[in-house]
Amino acid sequence: MNITKEQIDDLNAVVKVAVTKDDYQDKVDKILKDYRKQANIPGFRKGQVPMGLIKKQYGKAVLVDEVNKLIQDNLNKYLTEEKLDVLGNPLPKQQDGFDWDKEDFDFEFELGLAPNFEVPLKTKKAITHYKIVADKKMVNEQVERIQKQYGKLVSKSEVSKKDEVTGTFKNEEEEIDNKTTLEFNMLKSKKAIDILVGKKVGDVVSLKIKGLFKEDNFLTSVLGVSADKAEKLNIEVSFTIEEVNEREPAELNQELFDKLFGPDAVKSEKELKERIKEDSEKQFEQQSDQKLLNDVTEYFIENTKFDLPSGFLTKWIQMTGENPLTEEQASEEYEKSEKGLRYQLIEGKVIKDNDVQIQFDELKEFAKGFIKSQMAQYGQLNPAEEELDTIAARVMSNQDEVKRLSEQLMSQKLLNLYKEKANLKTKEVTYENFVKEVYG
Structure with a gap:
């Protein structure tokens, strides 16, 4: 087998592969002999089928398969040995009048070659590397969240802006019936806030969904509906107040520090x-x-x-x-x-x-x-x-x-x-x- 390369330009080349009968015949003959040993053809005993019949039935397919394997193995070996940095895979060129009945074959493959270039790491323009710091405001807000998370709930009868309000949203037409807990920092609608403040356990209020929350995704959880449905809703819902609780912040003491970080870490x-x-x-x-x-x-x-x-x-x-x-x-x-x-x-x-x-x-x-x-x-x-x-x-x-x-x-x-x-x-x-x- 002979493989040569024709350079078209810096990024394209053609590899020519010449295959002779000597390159593939031994392998083809061996496979056909194995076929003959195993062949079950009516009128012949197993292993006694004439080789001419085996060649007629299987010869072309075996030849094509073995030549293709031979080309693939040797082409890959050639690309490695020649250190050709190719993009994608070699593409076989179409050949008019190609004849598998010949004994010798010529194939051509197009190659796309990787370009030569340099990547200087010391860039001309300085690239910003952000150092993100936690400022006092962020730290203090996190402390407040921790105190709230580990604080205790104190039951109340009347709603104020500091409270968590548990109740059930309902709308029969949209089949909404969902129990949830609201915090006032979730609410965007000042009108809704005014409606809720001062109400008592057992009261039922009517709230407009549009513009109710600061974040649209709150609707999905508080109403118990899909995101697609929540996005299209523009209705009023009833909200029955069932519990009112004020969360008393936890004290910043050793018990809390140990709970957060382990004994005496803080x-x-x-x-x-x-x-x-x-x-x-x-x-x-x-x-x-x-x-x-x-x-x-x-x-x-x-x-x-x-x-x-x-x-x-x-x-x-x-x-x-x-x-x-x-x-x-x-x-x-x-x-x-x-x-x-x-x-x-x-x-x-x-x-x-x-x-x-x-x-x-x-x-x-x-x-x-x-x-x-x-x-x-x-x-x-x-x-x-x-x-x-x-x-x-x-x-x-x-x-x-x-x-x-x-x-x-x-x-x-x-x-x-x-x-x-x-x-x-x-x-x-x-x-x-x-x-x-x-x-x-």
């Missing part, structure tokens, strides 16, 4: 606020890091210029999709996927140039850390190392999980690389300002 209100600030800012780091990773990715895509073999890739999409595509449909699909393909090439270049690797042991440790954090959510704060190893081994035996964890670990490694080498500027912001600035 010993004062000052330490509580410091702990809340520290824990909040650790959580904010994940959002800040994700924002940085997204921004660096976008910067590279916008500023790393290179051409792609678009004609080849469009044809490849058209020929290899699950469903047949027209040229126009394939072109549309290529346009949709081009940005993602560009980043795959950029990311691969960054990984290769900076020798970013994932070792099995560090992937296992990463998996154990993920498992440990999952267990902590269910109250298992100090799992035994043996238990972690057992669960990690089970996780690592699942290829889908290994792929997912590998992608997460690689993202973390790339993030660390960007923090170390990219041109970053740190900007300290409160969480509230971060949300305004980043998400509008």
Whole structure:
């Protein structure tokens, strides 16, 4: 077998594969002999069917199959040995008048080649790395939430703005009959607030749904209806007041601190606020890091210029999709996927140039850390190392999980690389300002 390459331009090439009878005949003969041993054809004893009949019945199919296998194996080997960085897969060129009755065959395959380009990590423009801080307002609000969450309910007979009001919403026409608890900080309608304040247990009030809540999604839970239905509702509902409770805030004492963080981990209100600030800012780091990773990715895509073999890739999409595509449909699909393909090439270049690797042991440790954090959510704060190893081994035996964890670990490694080498500027912001600035 002889394989040669014809370079069309920097991004396109044609590989020519010449197959002779000597390349495939021995394998074809061996398979046909095995067929003859097993063949059950009426009028002949098993194993005694004439070879001419076997060749007539199976010869062409075996020949085509073996030649295709031969081409695939040797073409892949050639691409590896020649270190050709191809996009997609080689596409066979249509050949008019191709004849499988010949003894020697010539095939041609189109290649789309990856472009050469550089990705300087020291970007010309500084990319913002947000440091999100928990300000006094946020910390104090969190302290109030904790006091409220761990406080006790004091029953009342009359509604005030400080209270939680439990009752049942009803509307016969819309088949609404749902018991719920309202807090006044959920309400947007001043008219509804005025209606509720001063009412007593047993009273029934009529409320307009439109504009009742600050958040539209509250309607789904308080009325017990689907989100689609809640979105279309513009009705009045009755609300029967069944309970009125004032939540008396918990005292900031050692009993509460121990309940939150364990014995003697926090010993004062000052330490509580410091702990809340520290824990909040650790959580904010994940959002800040994700924002940085997204921004660096976008910067590279916008500023790393290179051409792609678009004609080849469009044809490849058209020929290899699950469903047949027209040229126009394939072109549309290529346009949709081009940005993602560009980043795959950029990311691969960054990984290769900076020798970013994932070792099995560090992937296992990463998996154990993920498992440990999952267990902590269910109250298992100090799992035994043996238990972690057992669960990690089970996780690592699942290829889908290994792929997912590998992608997460690689993202973390790339993030660390960007923090170390990219041109970053740190900007300290409160969480509230971060949300305004980043998400509008």
